[in-house]
Amino acid sequence: DVKVTQSSRYLVKRTGEKVFLECVQDMDHENMFWYRQDPGLGLRLIYFSYDVKMKEKGDIPEGYSVSREKKERFSLILESASTNQTSMYLCASSLGDRESEKLFFGSGTQLSVL
Amino acid sequence: GDSVTQMEGPVTLSEEAFLTINCTYTATGYPSLFWYVQYPGEGLQLLLKATKADDKGSNKGFEATYRKETTSFHLEKGSVQVSDSAVYFCALRAPSGGSYIPTFGRGTSLIVHP
Numbered sequence: 001d002v003k004v005t006q007s008s009r010y011l012v013k014r015t016g017e018k019v020f021l022e023c024v025q026d027m028d029h030e031n032m033f034w035y036r037q038d039p040g041l042g043l044r045l046i047y048f049s050y051d052v053k054m055k056e057k058g059d060i061p062e063g064y065s066v067s068r069e070k071k072e073r074f075s076l077i078l079e080s081a082s083t084n085q086t087s088m089y090l091c092a093s094s095l096g097d098r099e100s101e102k103l104f105f106g107s108g109t110q111l112s113v114l
Numbered sequence: 115g116d117s118v119t120q121m122e123g124p125v126t127l128s129e130e131a132f133l134t135i136n137c138t139y140t141a142t143g144y145p146s147l148f149w150y151v152q153y154p155g156e157g158l159q160l161l162l163k164a165t166k167a168d169d170k171g172s173n174k175g176f177e178a179t180y181r182k183e184t185t186s187f188h189l190e191k192g193s194v195q196v197s198d199s200a201v202y203f204c205a206l207r208a209p210s211g212g213s214y215i216p217t218f219g220r221g222t223s224l225i226v227h228p
């Protein structure tokens with residue numbers, strides 16, 4: 001089975017800190033995604049990537065950036081963390097870019113910004 | 115843009131009751147439709163999918179039929195168990211600007227009592 005691994009399950013940071021969330025998949029998937037999950041709002045797409053060094057903005061990219069230097073790794077960066085970025089962050093990947101392709105998710109990182 | 119609307123929760127049922135979670139969508143083109151499930155403390159995992167009109171997806175006693183005429187993909191199970199308690203997300207994947215962007219509903223929490 002495909003494994004999508006997020007580096008931290010829980011993370012506590014202070015306002016203004018630079019935060020890195022790491023995600024690694026082990027099945028040579030081309031597509032990778034970052035979502036945030038908030039109660040009552042479901043999953044909202046932050047950024048996605050269809051290939052190494054390529055990135056596209058999702059629905060809520062403000063305050064975030066991403067990096068994909070290697071195919072298996074997709075990092076989410078909070079340049080200056082703020083309290084409204086406290087959330088559950090979910091990384092996902094899919095084999096290719098077709099409508100029938102399912103997503104494989106990591107277990108999530110619960111980020112608290114104090 | 116594309117969107118998915120699903121019934122608000124929580125849905126609370128007794129064991130062996132019949133389950134329906136409604137899902138409707140708006141999309142251009144012909145999307146594929148998915149149901150994902152999130153158990154407590156975990157990421158999302160695919161429950162079932164359907165890729166064209168009138169297809170029925172099924173898994174673990176759950177099923178959903180792709181209804182193009184009503185743009186719906188309602189999730190059903192004839193007899194729920196306590197272990198089915200989770201959050202269920204309806205999702206679609208449709209062409210958008212040359213890519214296939216996954217779009218999720220807000221999720222429906224299911225609580226099954228013994």
